[in-house]
Amino acid sequence: MSNIAINITSTSSEAPDVAPKKVVDRPRVMLVRPPQQFYHAAFPRGPRLSLPIGLLSLGSFLERNGIEVKIYDAFVEGSGFDKQDAKLKELSDYPMNRAVDGKSDGSSANKLMHFGATFEEMREAMARYQPDIVAITNLFRENTNETLECARIARQVAPDAVIAIGGPNANADAESMLTQKPEIDLVGLGDGEHILLELVEWKRGKRALNTIEGLVYRDAQGVFHRTEKRAFLQDLDSLGELNYGMIHLDRYFSYEKAGIMSRARYEYDGGEKSVSLVNSRGCPYKCTFCSIHIHAGRKFRTYSEEHVLNHLQNLVENHGVKHIHFEDDNLTLDRPRFMRIMQGVLDRGLKFTWDTPNGVFANTLDEEMLELMKKSGCVYLVIGVESGDQDVLDNVIRKKPLTIKKIVEVFQLGKKVGLDIHAFYIVGFPRETKENIMTTLNFALDSLKKWDVIPHLAIARADPGTELYREAKEGGFLRTNVEMANASGVHADRFVRHTIETPEFTTHELEELNEKYHRKFIRIIILKTAFFLLIHPKLAIESMTYLFRTIREEDYTVRQSVIKLFFCRLFYRNSMLRIR
Numbered sequence: 129m130s131n132i133a134i135n136i137t138s139t140s141s142e143a144p145d146v147a148p149k150k151v152v153d154r155p156r157v158m159l160v161r162p163p164q165q166f167y168h169a170a171f172p173r174g175p176r177l178s179l180p181i182g183l184l185s186l187g188s189f190l191e192r193n194g195i196e197v198k199i200y201d202a203f204v205e206g207s208g209f210d211k212q213d214a215k216l217k218e219l220s221d222y223p224m225n226r227a228v229d230g231k232s233d234g235s236s237a238n239k240l241m242h243f244g245a246t247f248e249e250m251r252e253a254m255a256r257y258q259p260d261i262v263a264i265t266n267l268f269r270e271n272t273n274e275t276l277e278c279a280r281i282a283r284q285v286a287p288d289a290v291i292a293i294g295g296p297n298a299n300a301d302a303e304s305m306l307t308q309k310p311e312i313d314l315v316g317l318g319d320g321e322h323i324l325l326e327l328v329e330w331k332r333g334k335r336a337l338n339t340i341e342g343l344v345y346r347d348a349q350g351v352f353h354r355t356e357k358r359a360f361l362q363d364l365d366s367l368g369e370l371n372y373g374m375i376h377l378d379r380y381f382s383y384e385k386a387g388i389m390s391r392a393r394y395e396y397d398g399g400e401k402s403v404s405l406v407n408s409r410g411c412p413y414k415c416t417f418c419s420i421h422i423h424a425g426r427k428f429r430t431y432s433e434e435h436v437l438n439h440l441q442n443l444v445e446n447h448g449v450k451h452i453h454f455e456d457d458n459l460t461l462d463r464p465r466f467m468r469i470m471q472g473v474l475d476r477g478l479k480f481t482w483d484t485p486n487g488v489f490a491n492t493l494d495e496e497m498l499e500l501m502k503k504s505g506c507v508y509l510v511i512g513v514e515s516g517d518q519d520v521l522d523n524v525i526r527k528k529p530l531t532i533k534k535i536v537e538v539f540q541l542g543k544k545v546g547l548d549i550h551a552f553y554i555v556g557f558p559r560e561t562k563e564n565i566m567t568t569l570n571f572a573l574d575s576l577k578k579w580d581v582i583p584h585l586a587i588a589r590a591d592p593g594t595e596l597y598r599e600a601k602e603g604g605f606l607r608t609n610v611e612m613a614n615a616s617g618v619h620a621d622r623f624v625r626h627t628i629e630t631p632e633f634t635t636h637e638l639e640e641l642n643e644k645y646h647r648k649f650i651r652i653i654i655l656k657t658a659f660f661l662l663i664h665p666k667l668a669i670e671s672m673t674y675l676f677r678t679i680r681e682e683d684y685t686v687r688q689s690v691i692k693l694f695f696c697r698l699f700y701r702n703s704m705l706r707i708r
């Protein structure tokens with residue numbers, strides 16, 4: 129959160145009406161994902177690029193309601209993928225940039241890059257479209273500055289437009305973002321579809337702003353007001369279908385093919401045609417590090433099975449999609465429902481591979497489900513384990529009702545069924561002792577050795593609005609540390625973030641442990657893979673062919689090609705036996 133003083137927010141009953149700057153009969157809405165910077169890794173290349181699922185849902189809904197709307201995803205707009213760091217200079221006024229540039233060895237600064245459209249290109253696109261409402265999405269805290277900059281530019285281009293922001297991070301940090309950028313008129317909280325539709329009505333002069341639930345807005349005096357809380361939408365089917373024609377699907381596919389991938393995935397010819405989607409929203413659990421409840425609520429809300437199956441069928445049959453990343457907060461919470469969806473996939477003869485990169489909760493998993501998952505195309509399953517210490521699970525993370533016993537059972541089943549299993553672990557919570565941390569690390573190591581479970585180790589980050597953030601802040605444990613190399617294991621972590629330091633551990637100790645265990649994991653995975661290839665010589669030959677093909681046909685160095693082989697094929701040993 130920013131240190132800037134925050135204006136007082138009035139309660140909903142006092143919220144006054146505010147007139148739009150200009151009333152427009154048929155407002156044009158521009159939905160924007162702003163340009164972003166990324167830490168550039170050897171492989172995968174560039175940022176985690178993915179479909180803007182939220183904007184697609186907002187856009188499709190508005191369009192269906194007769195509103196003129198355009199999605200501008202800066203990732204796939206502008207002059208394209210820039211391998212040079214030149215564009216980075218355009219962003220050099222950013223605090224985030226300065227922080228990264230300030231890194232003592234300068235290494236991460238060399239690898240930061242800007243992807244997609246420049247701010248100038250975005251400005252031109254806005255000027256061409258002349259929106260009356262600019263709705264900017266802000267998913268990650270890492271992208272706060274770019275969201276604010278986007279709002280500033282939008283205001284310059286369209287002085288009379290409504291500038292609205294929404295999305296997970298905007299929900300958690302609403303007043304602070306309004307304070308930092310007077311150009312922002314309001315923040316939409318929770319599901320955005322009906323909020324935007326009602327904002328269109330306001331812009332048309334047909335509705336009072338203070339009657340729109342789920343807003344934080346500023347009045348003429350600069351005072352912030354929160355309107356009544358908006359109930360989360362229960363019937364997701366009522367939103368209608370997504371109109372994939374609103375986005376440049378082909379561009380996401382071609383970037384995927386070039387190695388700019390949204391998610392780790394098992395690669396095969398055509399597999400670059402992968403999309404992320406959600407078929408539910410929200411999660412009833414209360415894990416202390418998780419921010420889902422802020423913008424998606426604690427009630428598990430679903431699309432009907434028929435809707436999900438039609439959606440999948442449309443993707444496979446009309447858009448040539450070959451792989452699906454299910455990004456639901458708690459995909460398998462309703463076991464019978466998910467079983468029916470998988471059975472429906474089989475009954476309809478839909479051929480695609482799928483994964484759960486956002487992680488699933490282990491409690492509902494059993495042998496029957498794992499079998500059906502494998503049969504319906506699951507190539508790997510990620511389990512949100514978080515800790516190998518029951519006491520930490522129960523009392524620190526509060527990931528109830530998860531037990532280590534159940535986790536081990538699922539790991540064993542994965543091995544038995546022949547479904548590749550990955551697991552998320554997090555260490556570095558307040559109240560976690562060194563001993564607790566070692567228990568988790570050794571649990572991850574053991575599970576890899578015994579049941580081939582690939583570990584993904586992260587260092588706890590305290591996102592605003594979470595219980596973890598509150599506890600860490602109150603305890604004086606929050607540190608903003610830009611030098612953490614691999615916390616959470618992805619590129620975003622080169623950015624300013626809230627890590628935690630307690631009398632039990634420093635961030636550097638955690639980082640050292642992380643690196644040490646990472647090396648151990650990799651050594652074991654290499655050994656296991658070598659053994660696996662030894663007993664499957666046909667696969668060994670295919671892997672070599674894949675490697676040579678990557679070196680010959682793609683613009684990769686040998687090192688990158690080997691890493692690619694490893695991450696895109698050898699991590700998924702069981703899958704390799706099924707899809708060639």
Ligand code: B12
Nearest residue numbers: 176181182263265268269293294295316319320419616620
């Ligand atoms: C898929 C996903 C990703 C994907 C792709 C995201 C994408 N589509 O662009 C990838 C792999 C890139 C990713 C990466 C990360 N992610 Co992520 N991700 C998600 C996930 C699981 C789903 C997002 C989604 O598409 N939801 C479905 C759509 C329909 O919802 P939506 O986008 O929120 O949009 C709705 C509303 O928010 C609203 N809305 C959205 N925009 C706007 C704008 C306006 C004006 C209005 C009114 C409303 C509105 O209306 C929409 C429709 O109802 C969320 C969890 C979640 N449930 O949100 C985490 C989440 C967004 N990720 C999170 C994190 C932490 C990360 C990482 C930092 C993880 C890490 N340590 O590396 C990285 C950062 C990426 C980066 N910058 O480099 C956190 C963000 C917390 C925060 N405050 O920062 C979340 C919330 C998960 C969590 N447990 O807390 N992620």
Ligand code: SF4
Nearest residue numbers: 411413414415418457
């Ligand atoms: S189970 Fe997953 S989505 Fe639900 S609260 Fe825990 S971390 Fe968040």
